[in-house]
Amino acid sequence: MFCEKAIELIRELxxxxxxxxxxxxxxxxxxxxxxxxxxxEQNQSDVNEAKSEGRAELIPSIKLRHCCLLRNQRCVTxxxxxxxxxIRALRWEYGSVLPPNIRFHMCAEELxxxxxxxxSLASFxxxxxxxxGLDITQDMKPxxxxxxxxRCLKDHGEFEIDDGTVILLKKNSQHFxxxxxxxxxxxxxxxxxxxx
Amino acid sequence: xxxxxxxxxxxxxxMEENFLSLDDILLSHERxxxxxxxxxxxxxxxxxxxxxxxxxxxxxxxxxxxLSKGLYERKRRVLSVELPKVYREGWRTVFNADxxxxxxxxxGPYYYSLGSQMLHFDSPENPDIAQTLLQTFIGRFxxxxxxxxxxxxxxxxxxxxxxxxxxxxxxxxxxxGLNSFQSWEKGQATQLTASSLVLNYRKRKITDIQS
Numbered sequence: 189m190f191c192e193k194a195i196e197l198i199r200e201l202x203x204x205x206x207x208x209x210x211x212x213x214x215x216x217x218x219x220x221x222x223x224x225x226x227x228x229e230q231n232q233s234d235v236n237e238a239k240s241e242g243r244a245e246l247i248p249s250i251k252l253r254h255c256c257l258l259r260n261q262r263c264v265t266x267x268x269x270x271x272x273x274x275i276r277a278l279r280w281e282y283g284s285v286l287p288p289n290i291r292f293h294m295c296a297e298e299l300x301x302x303x304x305x306x307x308s309l310a311s312f313x314x315x316x317x318x319x320x321g322l323d324i325t326q327d328m329k330p331x332x333x334x335x336x337x338x339r340c341l342k343d344h345g346e347f348e349i350d351d352g353t354v355i356l357l358k359k360n361s362q363h364f365x366x367x368x369x370x371x372x373x374x375x376x377x378x379x380x381x382x383x384x
Numbered sequence: 385x386x387x388x389x390x391x392x393x394x395x396x397x398x399m400e401e402n403f404l405s406l407d408d409i410l411l412s413h414e415r416x417x418x419x420x421x422x423x424x425x426x427x428x429x430x431x432x433x434x435x436x437x438x439x440x441x442x443x444x445x446x447x448x449x450x451l452s453k454g455l456y457e458r459k460r461r462v463l464s465v466e467l468p469k470v471y472r473e474g475w476r477t478v479f480n481a482d483x484x485x486x487x488x489x490x491x492g493p494y495y496y497s498l499g500s501q502m503l504h505f506d507s508p509e510n511p512d513i514a515q516t517l518l519q520t521f522i523g524r525f526x527x528x529x530x531x532x533x534x535x536x537x538x539x540x541x542x543x544x545x546x547x548x549x550x551x552x553x554x555x556x557x558x559x560x561g562l563n564s565f566q567s568w569e570k571g572q573a574t575q576l577t578a579s580s581l582v583l584n585y586r587k588r589k590i591t592d593i594q595s
Contacts (some may be wrong), residue, residue, distance in 0.1 A: 189428060189448070195413050202406045207390030207581050234426070248455075248462060249424045255454035266404045270392065277390035281579040290585070332574050370576075377578035377586065382573075 189258040190227065193219045194263035201270050208360050209274045212295040215265065227253045275302050279309065280325055285370050326368055336367045338379040390581070399500050408547065411494040411501070416468060419444050421461040430551040449501055456505060465505040470495065473509075476516045483523035488548035495548045496521060525550065532558025536566060 197216050204210055231253045238246040248349040275298055278286060284306050291299065344357035349369055357363075362382065373379045396402040401412065424430075424439040431445050439445070447455075447463075455462050469475060470491045479486060488495045499517045503510050531543055532555040540555075547555060567573050 191448075198406055198409050205392070206584055208584060224489060245423065246425055248422050249427050252424060252455060255451055256511070259450050262403060263409060266393075266406060266409055269404050270406060273388055273392065275594070278582070281391035281581045287585075324586070329574060329576065336576070361518060374576045375579045375582065377582050380578075381576040381577045 190253075191224060191259045194260045194267075197201050197267045198263055201267065207274055207277055209271065209290060209293050210248065210276065211293045212271070212298065217267070220260055220264055224257055227257050227260075231257075253310055263298040266279065271298065272301065276305060278302075279305060281327070281375060283376070284310075312320065323368075326371055328371075331367055335364055337362065337364055338370050338374065339382050340378070342378060344373070346376050373374065385386060389566070395497065400504055401501075407494075408497075411497045412453070413448050414494060414498050415446040415448055415453050417444065417466040418447050418463045419451055419466065420463050420517045422463075453504060465502075465507075466499070467502065467509065467513075469508070471499055471502060471509075471513050471516075476512065477517050484522040484527060486520075487546045488551070489525075489546055491548075492550045496550050521551075525554075528555055529558060530594070531555075533562055535559075536562055 193216060193241055197213055199219070200213060200216075231250050234246045234250050234253075237243055238250070271366070275294065278290065282290075286302070286349075294302065313324055316322040316324070339362045340357045340359055343359050346354050347357050347369075348354050349366060352369060357378070370379050370381075374381055388494075393402060393405040393416070395405045395407040403410045420439055420441060420443045423441045426437060428434065428436045428438050431439055431443060434443075452463065452465050456465065492498065496517055499513055507513075526545065528551050531540060538567060540559075544552065544555060564573070
């Protein structure tokens with residue numbers, strides 16, 4: 189049956205429904221495009237035959253192949269679009285720098301798209317809130333206090349806070365830090381928020 | 385509280401399909417029994433059981449929903465779509481008797497959506513199918529909602545595995561509402577937590593190293 193390769197792509201994304209980004213399936217995509225090319229060529233030759241020799245009985249087959257072309261198109265579009273949604277989510281979860289193992293799963297065009305998304309988000313945030321701009325990825329939950337108690341879950345090296353003090357983020361050490369400085373590190377799982 | 389920045393494209397409602405929704409694409413891959421009312425020349429290889437060159441008129445075969453929908457025409461008879469078993473009279477009686485006992489995951493898992501899609505094809509049974517779908521949903525909804533709103537920290541897998549994909553989605557949003565409310569009551573709502581996406585990635589990384 190036609191379009192089996194395309195549904196494989198969709199299944200691959202559907203299996204990871206929590207939003208993880210699987211590796212870009214360049215091979216699968218190419219096979220779908222090859223199938224589409226073959227379908228198109230067969231249709232072209234059948235259309236020519238139907239026209240020149242007046243063989244109207246070929247038309248149902250042409251229509252069937254055309255449906256398959258449209259179906260493949262739908263699957264590929266949905267595949268690429270859903271990946272973009274996932275990549276966009278990464279910007280909010282990880283911040284502007286992605287870990288290398290995730291970058292590895294993206295194709296060149298997706299990396300480029302991510303860069304541009306980052307840029308437009310940054311210029312939007314600069315345009316907000318007067319001179320300094322407003323970081324809208326901060327304070328996803330309304331803050332109760334400006335400083336919070338955090339515990340390090342792994343060694344992260346030195347870390348500088350606003351007033352210039354440098355602290356060493358060592359595994360199992362506990363610190364009292366400005367909330368806005370740690371929010372991203374907490375989301376990345378480097379720090380843990382301690383509520384007493 | 386779960387904040388998810390990845391929101392997949394939602395499936396369409398009722399008879400509509402959402403073009404980019406992964407769920408709807410998988411739904412439209414479900415196979416339907418059909419009968420070809422005209423011949424399809426040079427496509428015999430699609431029908432595994434015979435090795436003729438063409439699909440002859442009157443051949444009975446299975447086609448995915450998307451293809452049947454694309455080829456189906458009301459005015460001209462190209463193919464006639466037969467009802468899958470679970471929507472036929474016999475099963476409808478079962479659903480009408482007690483919708484709670486059936487395992488919709490096994491029957492579907494897209495029982496409601498596929499049923500609504502069947503309404504695209506002309507059939508005298510359509511009003512009955514629609515009515516059964518609705519009554520089945522109503523009959524099961526109370527139990528689904530009740531357990532999703534009240535079972536906190538309990539193993540619900542025995543109930544969940546019998547739900548249709550639509551009901552599963554409803555169950556999940558009920559549970560996430562319940563969980564957020566409980567964590568708010570305990571004063572944990574203000575605690576910052578690591579993103580679940582990041583945590584899942586890390587889990588996988590460890591297994592990568594082991595293998």
